Amino acid sequence: MTMISKQIGMIMSLMACTCLPLMAQEVKGKVVDEAKQPVEAATVIMQTPDSTFIDAVITDSLGCFVFKEEPTCYRLIFQHLLFKTFEKENCGPDAGIITLKGQDYALNEVVVTGERPLVKADKGTLVYDAQVLSERTTASNAYESLLRLPGVMELNDELSLTGTKDMNILINGKPSSMNQDQLITLLKSTPVSQVKKIEVMYNAPAKYRIRGAAINIVLDNGKSADPFWKGEVSGNYQQFVHANGEGNINLSYTGKKLSADINYAAGYRHKDSGMGTDSHHTLHDKVYSIQQVNETEAKHWLHNVRFGLDYQLSEGNSLHTAYTGSFQTKGNTTTRSKGNYSDSESFRTSQEQMHNVNLDYTAAFGLNVGLDYTHFNSPSTQDFTNYQNTGEQHFLVEERQTIDRWNVYAGQNHDLPQGWGLNYGINFTFAREKSGQLYQLDAGTDLPVTNTDTHMQEETYNFYAGTEKSFNNQLSISLSLAGEYYRLMDYQQWAVYPTFQLSYQPSSEHIFQLGFSSDKAYPNYWELQDITSYINGYMKLKGNPYLRPSTDYTASLTYIFKGKYIANVYYSHVKDFFSQLPYQSPDELALVYQSINLDYEQNAGLSLIIPFSVGTWWTAQCMFDGSYNQDVCDKYYNISLNRSNWRGIVQMNNTFRLSSRPNLQLEYNLLYVSPTLQGIYDVSSVWKMDLGLKWTFANDKAELKIQGNDLFNTFVPDGKIDYKGQKLNMDILNINRNLSISFTYKFNGYKEKKHKKVDTSRFGY
DSSP, X not given: OOHHHHHHHHXXXXXXXXXXXXXXXXEEEXXXXXXXXXXXXXXXXXXOTXXXXXXXXXXXXXXXXXXXXXXXXXXXXXXXXXXXXXXXXXXXXEEEEEEOOXXXXXXXXXXXXXXXXXXXXXXXXXXXXXXXXXXXXXXXXXXXXXXXXXXXXXXXXXXXXXXXXXXXXXXXXXXXXXXXXXXXXXXXXXXXXXXXXXXXXXXXXXXXXXXSEEEEEXXXXXXXXXXXXXXXXXEEEEESSXXXXXXXXXXXXXXXXXXXXXXXXXXXXXXXXXXXEEXXXXXXXXXXXXXXXXXXXXXXXXXXXXXXXXXXXXXXXXXXXXXXXXXXEEEEEEEEXXXXXXXXXXXXXXXXXXXXXXXXXXXXXXXXXXXXXXEEEOOEEEEEEEEETTEEEEEEEEEEEEEEEEEEEEEEEEEOGGGEEXXXXXXXXXEEEEEEEXXXXXXXXXXXXXXXXXXXXXXXXXXXXXXXXXXSSSEEEXXXXXXXXEEETTEEEEEEEEEEEEEEEEETTEEEEEEEEEEEEOOOGGGGSOOEEESSSSEEEEOOTTOOOEEEEEEEEEEEETTTEEEEEEXXXXXXXXXXXXXXXXXXXXXXXXXXXXXXXXXXXXXXXXEEEETTTEEXXXXXXXXXXXXXXXEETTEXXXXXXXXXXEEEEEEEEEETTTEEEXXXXXXXXXXXXXXXXXXXXXXXXXXXXXXXXXXXXXXXXXXXXXXXXXXXXXXXXXXXXXXXXXXXXXXXXXXXXXXEEEESSOOOOOOOOOOOTTOOO
């Protein structure tokens, strides 16, 4: 090929992504309505000028259409049920932008109603229509849409999916790199109108670079031949004991090749918490009765900023880069404790900053490569005073943590003959963590503390390969295998993680899915330090340098009837399960909180999802889950542990359409969780009721929402320990009830772009 022909080929490939044609032997165009919005699923018929049929196509979600051949001159006929038929004669490859006029229909005697399925199966994935969820609930952002998914709950400020141990969040097929708090903040700022669909995978293939269960949020990030700016502003006021608030502004630019988005959010958090403990502590064959009441007040400012650029190099080839910053400033936490053993005060000041840069390239032949760098820094200072019968103890401690982490990844997908697919890749992560504590003890203060200065280096090498095949419209299978070498200082381990998914659909009304997956969970870096932090004069927190990752094996069978009724049978076994649990020390009067590894945790259960509706004014969804849970540890400090129980969960979400004009919806949700266990803990039952009202107006550009959460203040559990000499009652102060008022306004038809998140789940104290 000559140099000139190569240049011509490059120019043609760069222009192929637009709706307007720049290639020979193809006819392209775009169909819009009178408001210049794309018209999807319009039929476009091509004829010769003498009405001889040539071809017919359907417009895509952007209103674009393409004919693979280009007659010298031709006639185009545009048809759509909601628009008047339009004809156009043209010559050449550029059909231009065609505007269709609306068509009014009057159905006097016959009214046809139908119900779109809530869920469908696609190659082992449960696919939920986000717009159906939006219509049936008052969900106004991506996070609230997740909470309306069958089996998804918010427990202890974390998202969970029944039948799984841990749940990953993907955005447009890419893993999230943020911790739970940052991810929730992001999803709450994502309009539900921009969520195209939500995919639930109980056994995610290795090509997603995650293991175990996952929920993939697919956003509608369309391109446009006409560049435009869009935006959204929102504000939220939330009243707990103290007032909280946040504001958010999003701007995005979309062009033919280049798109950009910038987001800034600022919020103020001010919350109280409290706990009363009644400890019967056995020390040297003598029982001490210790009662303490802790009250904590925490407040800080939080700023999040992000800037992203996407550039379409050519058809199927794109480059993405983004910067994400998170800054927590003016952090102040005050904890006061009173009791018959000690009175103490703790004043902690802190700040936190995270910077992340991501570079990602996707090629038309199925290659995806990327580089991700994160820097995290979190210094804090604690001023602690403890008053006991033996005298006063006072110290200052400076705590610090700095993390630098690099992630390099590459993946390749192939479409093989006879419908087979092949994927393989690598995912390498390197992290360096520096942390420590520096104590300054007053004269006369005698505490068993040690200054620490720790440097850790972590390496993870992951290799994966997988295949998938759809044998017909009824049967599909997915297999993948990941090999991993993990090294943290002197600890090294090789591991293999298989994943299997089989989907069978004998008819449109019945879907069966059988799956198996394996996963690994890692403790955060601070838990691995040999540190001691004092909560009050009796309670303290200790790190565990011997803490190890856990391995999870999960199997599940899911049955879906008529696209909405769901039954799921599941079993999970977690080897080396780790959890932070309290323990009454046999050597001193101290209640020690420390994360430790159990031998294993396992659970088996059944969940049922039953949705129903009454006319168009009441939509409801009920979820029932029952499971058997067991925790086993042969050496739990100086005792053995083998405990089990049955747990039940009942959830019912209701949406009432009060009015169409004005658009008013009322939501009424209930959730009950029966008593359960965690190690030697017995956790009490909890329940809550939420009530919300949403008003949408100004041509759906504005939304006002009032939400009352946990109206009866009943969703914080109490804890109890009475096992082999360990005896402790924990009464958690329940101040979870809150009222929120939020307002959102979209201008210029704002469409928000989404992006890869930054993983900070293992950072922090």
